[in-house]
Amino acid sequence: MKNILAAFLLSFSFLVPPSLCQAEDTSPDETAMAQEAFVYGYPMVMNYGTIYEYFIDSTSNQYKCPLNQIYNSAHVYTPADTSVVTPNSDTPYSFFCADLRAEPIVFAVPEMEAERYYSVQLVDLYTFNYGYVGSRATGNKAGKFMIAGPNWEGETPPGIDKVFHCETDFSMAIFRTQLFGPDDLENVKKIQSGYQIVPLSVYLGKPSPESPPSINWPKIDKQLAAANPYAYLAFILRFCPAIGEAKSEEGLRARMQKMGVEGGKPFPCCELTGAQEVALRLGAEKGLTEIREKADGVGSSINGWRVMNVQADRESYQGDWLLRAAVAMAGIYANDSIEATYPLARIDSEGNPLDGKENRYTITFPAEQLPPVNAFWSITMYDGTTQLLIKNPINRYLINSPMLPELNKNEDGSLTIYIQNEPPAEELKANWLPAPDGPIYMVMRLYWPKTEAPSILPPGQGTWKPPAVVKAD
Template sequence: MRATMIAVAALCLAGCGQADQAETSIAASPSELTAEQARQYAHDSYVFTYPLALYYRTMYNQAIKPGMAFGQWLHLGTSTPDDTDIVTPNNDTPYSYAWVDVRAEPWVLTMPAIDKDRYYTSQWDDSWGYVIDNPGSVLDGNGGGNYLLAGPDWNGELPDGINRVIRGESTLLGTITRTQLLGGPQDMPAVRKIQQQYKLQPLSAFLGTEPPAPAPAVEWPEWTEGDEKTEKYWDYVAFMLPFIAPNPDDADAMAKLSALGVEAGKDWNPETLDPAIRDAVAQGVQDAIAEFDEWGTNPKLDSGKIFGSRATQGTDYLNRALGTYLGIFGNVSQQAMYLQIPIDASGEPLDGSKHNYTITFPKGETPPVDYFWSFTMYKVPQRWLVANPIDRYSISNRTKGIKTNADGSLTLYFQHESPGKDKESNWLPAPDGPFWMVLRNYGPDETIIDGTFPAPRPVPTGE
């Protein structure tokens, strides 16, 4: 069974969706399930709903828990190892987070005009983890504008002064808005000035009209870290389902959820299940988590497929889940390509306690991008930034002081100890243990998107 699951995962990552594997007959309730079915349904349902629960985790931390609110910006500086709200944060484009509840009325996002050489984008995702829009440099230029954030059922007229409507499949929408840091920390005041000009307001406030009646109050469940690996996970899924507009393409996946007893707005009651079925559901969850872990270190993972819209991902639930698992709020390939680097040139997992590593780009062969590229270092399994004595968490073509070799090539050093004062300008410190890297490419050339320009592999240089 395990081998079959991995084979299916390989097919999905190659481009097929799980809808192609739909079963001809799905059990109607837990009482009709065999243990084997329960395990498979739990696996499939966990993969299907993983973004729903983990986006709730992020939303809870940024908009629901005490001190936070919907429609309120959370502007950050450069990321540090203390930032653990999301996995695989970057250190090149300081983040601005916000969430809106559009049940009562749409909201309006206002983007300021900024300097033409700086990259910015306000990426918006729905609760399924689909990327639904990216107002900013790539799609709209740097002139700013207003954008309507609406629910899936909103059908009003587009007001004057609004560039376009942004809508997903949920009434809860979240953004990670990125503002490029140019050159280093000395540019942070300019980034903060831009961040303060991002604006969110209800449509009625934008129009100066009477606001509608508020949406019904919600009793938001407290998120507890680790719940995603326990039976409590299914309660979060059931809680989030009422905020989703069902898509006909998900009918089979929703039927499997129902067969497990997971229903919109109702607590999941595992104690009512036959013990063998309950155990099988728990095993199915562990199967899915193991699958995520396995793909997280697989060099064949296609980062261009793990982030996308409903139009590009469809029912490819595995890739959608992997995007959330490996880098929640990752962006679509037209904005940025994230080349995963889990292994070295010999095929071994990266480990700063065993080796030093280098990557060398021949002259003129650095990643082809419109904006910039950067390597970011993460400790595993957490996929958080690595604390180090020089407080450097990424290295890029914009890193101050970076040096090329005499022949014009560029060598970067990835290791725990300093490679020497003369090379520290090109050093990204690694942990004294396992690590994982991402090469981010902003405004990537087509050769990066189609894989012609592959992820480089670090060369081990010593014990």
């Protein structure tokens, strides 16, 4: 299956036939409502694309496991992994998608050595990060945790360290387990075997509740998603009840309903006029343009790197659906900045687009000025168009801090990384980060960034700044 998520980075202009764009009876208000719905739903439809490929469509080459089971990846991501844009290649992933309709689920993590970083990021159908387990959040000791759905009410069961309340009926969990090097893979596998998930009834040794209704999951691929994003949004909203904090969306959902988008009902939920159909198409096109522009400008520009302050929960977004969509376009499932901060680079020190076909580049960290982190850091290379990892002759997709003993430092103690499509001189190859033969997109990851100076926190205002990407002579 082609990459669903990358398809959202492509133009939706084909959705709007030129003849319809000239329709004089198209209401600006209806176009605005359609645009609002598109922006609101953009990350949710992206998220559904991943859930469908990973946990529903067993014929997909990206399929991981059924719902309410854990999948462990015994390798770091490579160019063959295409479901998620800008994946990291530092940490073998583990995943589950929990169906919380009938009852909560309980997941367990094992104890691990103090020097190994790991995290469990909990993401709901809105793409809100609503909870964390791991080295920073809960420490490296063993633990048991419970995820409860929006309709669950009850006491914390015995032996549970913490209960996380999810606003939606389904939740993804993304596990990242640090890999120190190729010879460390067996240790990571042993840790992953200790990640466990069971329904609450199994944990308590009680009878299971009645099974929830079966779901007719709509197929999604890039053509289907681009052709009818509103239909997918209506389907997803079925599992996103407007209760609790989500009651703040009642006005938005009423406006979407006027345009035929209602949770749990086929799209359109009501008969649409020709003008409304045009407005929906125009709204999708305008919405995608708006998200692109926001993604290009979000955050602070520091030495050519774009540094975003991400706190991806409902309270922090405060109804800014455009910002939520822009974060998803830049890299869906981004961690909160306190867990990991991500400087992004598309331009060099002179403000010109990075291009591996035309130029060679360097990044130099002055002596004693490597990224300040409690865990580790990396710089990962992506194709600037698809935002996916690129094939290269040495199968190197990043340079990270565990590789430091193998890298060559300059005489003054600084560290230079060589970014180019063709191999550099032999004496520079140890520090070579292969680039695509075309547009470049790079992501620097600072896992568990330090809070004391020097620090990148708060993002865009910290005392440590990423060094510029400089065009080589």
